[in-house]
Amino acid sequence: MAVNLPLEQESATDSKPIVNDFAFSVATQNGSGSQTSNAVLVRSLFNMGIPVNGKNLFPSNIKGLPTWYTIRASKDGYVARRFTTEIVVAYNQDTVTEDIKNTPPGGVVIYRDDLKTPPERDDITYYPVPVRKLMKEANVARAFKARVENMTYVGVCAQLFDMDMDVVYQSLLDQFGGKEKPAQMNMDVIRLAYDWAAENLIKSDPFRFETMNGTAGKILITGNEAAALGSVFGGVHFVAWYPITPSTSVVDDIHKYRHLRKDDDGNYTLAIVQAEDELAAAGMIIGAGFGGARSMTATSGPGLSLMSEFVGLAYFAEIPCVFWDITRMGPSTGMPTRTSQGDLLFIHYLGHGDSHHIVLLPASPEEAFEFAWRSLDIAEEMQTPVFVMSDLDLGMNNWMADPFEYPSEPLKRGKVLDAESLTKFIKNHGKWGRYMDVDNDGVGYRTLPGTDHPNAAYFARGTGHNEMAVYSERSEDWLANMNRLRLKMETAKQHLPQNIEDYDANKSIGLISFGTNEPAMVEARDWLKNNGIESNYLRVRALPLSKDVFDFINKHKTIYVIENNFDGQLDQIIHMECKDNLTHVKSLTLGDGLPMTARWIVESIEEQETK
Amino acid sequence: MAVNLPLEQESATDSKPIVNDFAFSVATQNGSGSQTSNAVLVRSLFNMGIPVNGKNLFPSNIKGLPTWYTIRASKDGYVARRFTTEIVVAYNQDTVTEDIKNTPPGGVVIYRDDLKTPPERDDITYYPVPVRKLMKEANVARAFKARVENMTYVGVCAQLFDMDMDVVYQSLLDQFGGKEKPAQMNMDVIRLAYDWAAENLIKSDPFRFETMNGTAGKILITGNEAAALGSVFGGVHFVAWYPITPSTSVVDDIHKYRHLRKDDDGNYTLAIVQAEDELAAAGMIIGAGFGGARSMTATSGPGLSLMSEFVGLAYFAEIPCVFWDITRMGPSTGMPTRTSQGDLLFIHYLGHGDSHHIVLLPASPEEAFEFAWRSLDIAEEMQTPVFVMSDLDLGMNNWMADPFEYPSEPLKRGKVLDAESLTKFIKNHGKWGRYMDVDNDGVGYRTLPGTDHPNAAYFARGTGHNEMAVYSERSEDWLANMNRLRLKMETAKQHLPQNIEDYDANKSIGLISFGTNEPAMVEARDWLKNNGIESNYLRVRALPLSKDVFDFINKHKTIYVIENNFDGQLDQIIHMECKDNLTHVKSLTLGDGLPMTARWIVESIEEQETK
Amino acid sequence: MARVEKTNKLGLVKDDYQARPTTLCPGCGHNSISNQIVQSAFDLNIAQHQLLKMSGIGCSSKSPAYFLGRSHGFNALHGRMPSVVTGALMANHTLKAIAVSGDGDTGSIGMGQFKHVIRRNVPFVYIIENNGVYGLTKGQFSATAEEGLELKHYGRNEMPPIDLVLEAIISGATFVARSFSGDKKQVQALLEAAIAHKGTAILDIISPCVTFNNADTSHHSFPYGVKHEVPLHEIQIIAPDFVAPQDEIEVETYEDGQTIEVSMHDGTSVLLKKLDKDYDPRSKAQAYAVLEEAQREELFLTGLIYYEEPRPTLPELEQVADTPLALINDRPSKDKLDDIMKSFK
Amino acid sequence: MARVEKTNKLGLVKDDYQARPTTLCPGCGHNSISNQIVQSAFDLNIAQHQLLKMSGIGCSSKSPAYFLGRSHGFNALHGRMPSVVTGALMANHTLKAIAVSGDGDTGSIGMGQFKHVIRRNVPFVYIIENNGVYGLTKGQFSATAEEGLELKHYGRNEMPPIDLVLEAIISGATFVARSFSGDKKQVQALLEAAIAHKGTAILDIISPCVTFNNADTSHHSFPYGVKHEVPLHEIQIIAPDFVAPQDEIEVETYEDGQTIEVSMHDGTSVLLKKLDKDYDPRSKAQAYAVLEEAQREELFLTGLIYYEEPRPTLPELEQVADTPLALINDRPSKDKLDDIMKSFK
Numbered sequence A, B: 001m002a003v004n005l006p007l008e009q010e011s012a013t014d015s016k017p018i019v020n021d022f023a024f025s026v027a028t029q030n031g032s033g034s035q036t037s038n039a040v041l042v043r044s045l046f047n048m049g050i051p052v053n054g055k056n057l058f059p060s061n062i063k064g065l066p067t068w069y070t071i072r073a074s075k076d077g078y079v080a081r082r083f084t085t086e087i088v089v090a091y092n093q094d095t096v097t098e099d100i101k102n103t104p105p106g107g108v109v110i111y112r113d114d115l116k117t118p119p120e121r122d123d124i125t126y127y128p129v130p131v132r133k134l135m136k137e138a139n140v141a142r143a144f145k146a147r148v149e150n151m152t153y154v155g156v157c158a159q160l161f162d163m164d165m166d167v168v169y170q171s172l173l174d175q176f177g178g179k180e181k182p183a184q185m186n187m188d189v190i191r192l193a194y195d196w197a198a199e200n201l202i203k204s205d206p207f208r209f210e211t212m213n214g215t216a217g218k219i220l221i222t223g224n225e226a227a228a229l230g231s232v233f234g235g236v237h238f239v240a241w242y243p244i245t246p247s248t249s250v251v252d253d254i255h256k257y258r259h260l261r262k263d264d265d266g267n268y269t270l271a272i273v274q275a276e277d278e279l280a281a282a283g284m285i286i287g288a289g290f291g292g293a294r295s296m297t298a299t300s301g302p303g304l305s306l307m308s309e310f311v312g313l314a315y316f317a318e319i320p321c322v323f324w325d326i327t328r329m330g331p332s333t334g335m336p337t338r339t340s341q342g343d344l345l346f347i348h349y350l351g352h353g354d355s356h357h358i359v360l361l362p363a364s365p366e367e368a369f370e371f372a373w374r375s376l377d378i379a380e381e382m383q384t385p386v387f388v389m390s391d392l393d394l395g396m397n398n399w400m401a402d403p404f405e406y407p408s409e410p411l412k413r414g415k416v417l418d419a420e421s422l423t424k425f426i427k428n429h430g431k432w433g434r435y436m437d438v439d440n441d442g443v444g445y446r447t448l449p450g451t452d453h454p455n456a457a458y459f460a461r462g463t464g465h466n467e468m469a470v471y472s473e474r475s476e477d478w479l480a481n482m483n484r485l486r487l488k489m490e491t492a493k494q495h496l497p498q499n500i501e502d503y504d505a506n507k508s509i510g511l512i513s514f515g516t517n518e519p520a521m522v523e524a525r526d527w528l529k530n531n532g533i534e535s536n537y538l539r540v541r542a543l544p545l546s547k548d549v550f551d552f553i554n555k556h557k558t559i560y561v562i563e564n565n566f567d568g569q570l571d572q573i574i575h576m577e578c579k580d581n582l583t584h585v586k587s588l589t590l591g592d593g594l595p596m597t598a599r600w601i602v603e604s605i606e607e608q609e610t611k
Numbered sequence C, D: 001m002a003r004v005e006k007t008n009k010l011g012l013v014k015d016d017y018q019a020r021p022t023t024l025c026p027g028c029g030h031n032s033i034s035n036q037i038v039q040s041a042f043d044l045n046i047a048q049h050q051l052l053k054m055s056g057i058g059c060s061s062k063s064p065a066y067f068l069g070r071s072h073g074f075n076a077l078h079g080r081m082p083s084v085v086t087g088a089l090m091a092n093h094t095l096k097a098i099a100v101s102g103d104g105d106t107g108s109i110g111m112g113q114f115k116h117v118i119r120r121n122v123p124f125v126y127i128i129e130n131n132g133v134y135g136l137t138k139g140q141f142s143a144t145a146e147e148g149l150e151l152k153h154y155g156r157n158e159m160p161p162i163d164l165v166l167e168a169i170i171s172g173a174t175f176v177a178r179s180f181s182g183d184k185k186q187v188q189a190l191l192e193a194a195i196a197h198k199g200t201a202i203l204d205i206i207s208p209c210v211t212f213n214n215a216d217t218s219h220h221s222f223p224y225g226v227k228h229e230v231p232l233h234e235i236q237i238i239a240p241d242f243v244a245p246q247d248e249i250e251v252e253t254y255e256d257g258q259t260i261e262v263s264m265h266d267g268t269s270v271l272l273k274k275l276d277k278d279y280d281p282r283s284k285a286q287a288y289a290v291l292e293e294a295q296r297e298e299l300f301l302t303g304l305i306y307y308e309e310p311r312p313t314l315p316e317l318e319q320v321a322d323t324p325l326a327l328i329n330d331r332p333s334k335d336k337l338d339d340i341m342k343s344f345k
């Protein structure tokens, strides 16, 4: 990828055209239908072959509060959130003053002409849109008017920035699932605004789009939908959940694809139960895991806190099940519609007493899909709860991605003995006990309820037990069990997604990050390199940390651990797990509720490096 | 204290008398009344002036399962659990074989003569007791016979080891709250056994007791009762709880002393509510803290897990309240009647998102008392939940202690504005907002519901808010709040119990520990010194860790962090919080469910030091 | 609205009982209830500092931010308002509390606390703004949704609904009513009686979610409520020191034998004018019967469903001091500690 | 006891239905219930591998370790058994499940799950071993303790008791019974009917805690139960393929007009011989009335309190495949994924 720095810090006042490399911020009201108009914008750019992202910054509210949508087009393929947005669409009276204030010099403001706006700035370009007038002319039934108003800015933008109107129509059609009637109604408004702009606006800014070939073969999808698909294709049998933002659409989308899990009689091989709360959701998936089903739930911080006791049970009784945490901003109820990576430490050691959990850390829709099916395998292979920590940014925003690869292997169900293999096991080992470690990998053999064999039964429990699953208060039994669990976690490391490392022995700075910081990391490294700071990069994809992380740390003079939470939790975990000299490891944290930007990374590192 | 090593590793077969320096293990059945007989033994030794401990090793069961009680007498004042017990009282058929096997060479077995015992060992002394015969002779009503049987070993021990029978009677009286009738009935049985032993047993072991002056002025008390007293004397107003071993007696004992909290009308100034579960208990004390009451709960691991979400709310809405965690062995339901320090990490960072909590770590009844009243002060001063982490060993066993010191200061209620001071505040600062930090210490001023002032009200919440307590989703507000909370935690360090350090610049080994490991640490340091290993010692008494811990670490060549959990959680926290080079910090952990012994510490350190 | 500003006995205008502007959807039933709370507090001359506003999480639970701006409030956790109210009122038992919850907040995640707070008879007004859906998480079925309800994103509800009024009665509530947010007069009358009640007062108010569950056929919709509501009685509150400002209803219009008078502890009378049914809310057996019938026949009956002379409240049972605990500032004396220490020697 | 060992249709002796020896207190009511479960399973020729044993936490919840040693079991968390059962039966809906809970486990911490598992009609036998106290934590009041009960360490109970049978009925349970652990014949008959029932079957069995709550006057004590139990009917189970081994009760002894026959889904008949009252358990209104009376008059009524033709169970509502989900081993085909991917381009 050619290194071509974003213009964030430059002003865009010179007249050289800026093509396919700027960002929008669209300010509207929640519940006003702007989701559709914004989606059409994004999809149109995508369909023009321009790498794009769209990020929704919405309030925890159903209707009426300010919401912003940012769209970034980047010919170089950078899809991180942009710190500044050159084009501001101001359609909300409540925020227009601030929206205009935040427009960078050289930027553009497209606004409803009926808004009361602050005195004009002379370093930006204004384009007023006569929304009411246009809507009066529009051939739209009264009932729909309010809902399609926002299409006016789509038309104006299309005109001003040279978008292909056929592509826009196609995108609308896609948006309405191919239904021509609503697409046509919306298109009429877009066309009206487009034509009005052509006649009435004098283009006086340098921004425009041009068809290119940067999205061929790609898809646009949210991480939650990817997670849902991955789970369905991972053979999940049972989902229990309780609604909570931003995880709700994981299960909604599993519902959407449930039809893929029908047997020959037309019955479902996937059941979904809306529980009365997260405690019950956790209990249900644990019961299902015990019963032999592949089970999962999706939740967010508050739900996770409520599940703590059950997670401890699943860990200690060694029940396979999968927990998705689509993180939002905590502590407490926090900001339900803002993104964060703040649950990492809590998840990894969730539960009282000494416990540790596997955590997978997807950074893209592709990984959300892959980790979804893999997590079900890992849970059954390791007989333990597996967590996948995504976040609101990945989960609820549309990301560009490669089409997902079909899982390369059949389902891995782990060590399960049926009646026949149980007989064989007993023959070989003299007896069978649920927690006997005959393979020296810390993982026992389990039987499922329903197994027709007089010795198949065992009694699962969260209380101390010996290898026969019999209640025990003996110190020896307790320690043997804890040691086996420790060994099991070691074994698990071999089954987890490998970390991704970009290493070159000549560089002395190493960056470590995880999850959705990825696009900002990619962009920041290019940017830093251009500024003379070269870096290696390791992206952690799973906990417990594997040895390569510590090796990577030891091979550098300076390490930056970059994350989107307040405390630097990955850094904390590194310190806990790696007892080497880590004085060269520095923690860079953000945690302001927004997806990370390359600019923040660059500035933070430069500040450190020039100290 | 004179260094006089325990005899744990020596055999006691020589005939030199061993006086006031050996240990008992009494094996009986749960629910058989042995609690009383063991208490009488302990109290008698205590009343003879011999430093003593008694530790109950009981099953999670009401009646019928094996239970052990260990008593250690130590003329040198060592009150840690002893690894070996020279005297074994075997009164339980289910364990007699193992009990005898575990008796050290030179030891003594006192057993019911109707037990089927394994073939006799010739390196120990046996004393059979004809329990049935004695009980037949005893002048005890039929209904009571089973309950007083265990008094026979008290009598035999008194005879064999030279206990003062007047003291024994006095101890019985104490045990029955001064009631002569039951005391006399029990004394008759003791006397009978005593006389029988005098006539029939030939003393052939070296162990005996002698009156000394090692307990003058001391008291014997459980940590839970100390916690209860400290809370009552700390002015607690409201207790909500849900029963769970081993925390239950904290609240039972608060009940016992509730009469101390009556006003002039005879009404109570302390209310206690048994909640329907731990979630509700947490909610209630948070509501009470918000309402202005000093509130607390007591629980253990599973309850703590359930409280996670509420703790996050209290942290983020900044509500004073106190949580006692009397830890037992986890993960999960684990071993409810075994001790552990395994909740440390979980508590300190409890809740999703970035959160941290104050944790006080008492090591003795004195500290349980003191930290109880102080925690109520700290919670109100810092406007945050405060945790006190005790454990089963401290909580449920009787410990020798100095009489508690009456709190030196009046209640500290923290920054609360009444109507008058609110008016003044507004005059000085232009306005009042619940989370304004006018003192630059991170702590705002709060008002209580009921304050008669038009500006007194605010809306507490777990959602993002600005300094006026108004809902906010702005990144600036969020970060400002998080930064203030961080500052508040820094401020808190000045209000916490200081760590206790024994430092001498000539020593290069530093030991760090906390809580109930204290007696074993004291003994182990003497022992190590005698073996040529001198050490400094820092006992952590509170989290967040203060700087002295890091200074202590940096002043040593080798540091051992010694704790009674599996993962080495204090060590983990040290690594998280101190980013210095910690390669010389070593974690020594146990986590077998039993109170720590000096021997284990000595062996572990010697193993490391001779490596 | 455009009238001269009326002041109440405290010299406050109605606006003084407002708080921040609502952020709920225009037309949401919860907004009308907020308005009724404001109106009632104004009418009852409530000193706002003597009142607590409490809630869980949900659109409904947001609403305390939109009324009584001079009362302390606590927006707690989803389903856990009851325990927080309990603690707050134990800290200061001289306060009144109005708490708002949703059907999800109470009927799903909060079922346990709902039942147990009633059992303890914590004295407060517990309003359930019942819309049959989870509004804030965008339209999932709640546990009060009727069987067969169809929602846009979530298909058909197959589960039988929970009847929160019945639940409240069997848990031992002594004041239980059902109403409809569209029936302002009734809501207000019930609110005023509930505030006077000394014990947990449950108001299950059907409060339409105009965004996610407002189809004509939905049992929790506005059109359905308007069409199907069957009030059991007309209600008039006669407080000892209060004359209802709605002069439309006059005591005299109730004929003899046609009214039931429920006298409350503080001297307030609740006058119930019988309508269709011959219904006495002071009989638990009648309450069970009428609710069973309502369930079977899918009737939307509103009014004061059950009333009982209140049991002792939790602060009473705990013999709590007259002075609010929060204001007690002492510890037992040193002598007491020394005595106790002696007993341990 | 000293008889020749009888075998059942599976060729098993009763001992084959035992498990580890009990560690509960001698005389504990829970032990009798375990024995009745063993007896019923033996009598009903139950293949143990087709049955699950589930529980929460408590003395009661320990008991599944002491019966049916060849059945898989799960001793879960305090109050959370219902959700775990739900999951386990969704994983394999061909299994039966017997779950044991306590009054604390169900009525306090577990209230929410209790109500909601019933609402979902998860098909299993839910036994509450109800002793009015927390046994395992040594004798605190539970939510079913009667008002006025005095206990050694905890004084007087001031809270009204929760009636778990009433709770179950209003939550939509289709099989609800109350019994007494001392009434072996009745417990066993109810157990057998409950096992045959297709839906959540609630058995609230008063099961004395001899250690902490066994005073003559305590409503959950053995002496009280023996003295005050009033069975609503005698019960006889007639299974299509099963003849009850207690030959003492004969069908013929029931006179015409004196019996109610409740036919269950699987062909089993439950024959109820009327005793004192003219009571039909198929009427919800009668159930409410009799429970209201029992509460008011402090009567200890036992028997099948409510029965209803079962609604669809949760696996049925979810249209779950015939093959247990646990045994399904496939994923959707690659073609399907490729099609979906196309739709995102």
Ligand SMILES: Cc1ncc(C[n+]2csc(CCOP(=O)(O)OP(=O)(O)O)c2C)c(N)n1
Pocket: A242, A243, A244, A245, A278, A302, A303, A306, A333, C057, C058, C059, C060, C061, C078, C101, C102, C103, C104, C105, C106, C129, C131, C133, C134, C135, C136, C137, C142, C209
């Ligand atoms: C522990 C937890 N789980 C889930 C949520 C997400 N959540 C917020 S509101 C809500 C449902 C609200 O429904 P209801 O109580 O009926 O209120 P309404 O919005 O309909 O007024 C849920 C599930 C949460 N905030 N906390």
Ligand SMILES: Cc1ncc(C[n+]2csc(CCOP(=O)(O)OP(=O)(O)O)c2C)c(N)n1
Pocket: B242, B243, B244, B245, B278, B302, B303, B306, B333, D057, D058, D059, D060, D061, D078, D101, D102, D103, D104, D105, D106, D129, D131, D133, D134, D135, D136, D137, D142, D209
């Ligand atoms: C979360 C949690 N809280 C508390 C406990 C402690 N606990 C164990 S059993 C029990 C009560 C049991 O009472 P009940 O269900 O009536 O059973 P019983 O012992 O009377 O049969 C409690 C509170 C626990 N195990 N887990």
Ligand code: SF4
Pocket: A062, A063, C023, C024, C025, C027, C028, C029, C030, C059, C060, C131, C135, C136, C208, C209, C210, C211, C212
């Ligand atoms: S979503 Fe429904 S409940 Fe929520 S504010 Fe809107 S109308 Fe009201």
Ligand code: SF4
Pocket: B062, B063, D023, D024, D025, D027, D028, D029, D030, D059, D060, D131, D135, D136, D208, D209, D210, D211, D212
């Ligand atoms: S304590 Fe009570 S409930 Fe528990 S085993 Fe003993 S008698 Fe049974």
Ligand SMILES: [Mg+2]
Pocket: C058, C102, C103, C104, C129, C130, C131, C132, C133, C134, C135, C142
């Ligand atoms: Mg709702």
Ligand SMILES: [Mg+2]
Pocket: D058, D102, D103, D104, D129, D130, D131, D132, D133, D134, D135, D142
């Ligand atoms: Mg019980």
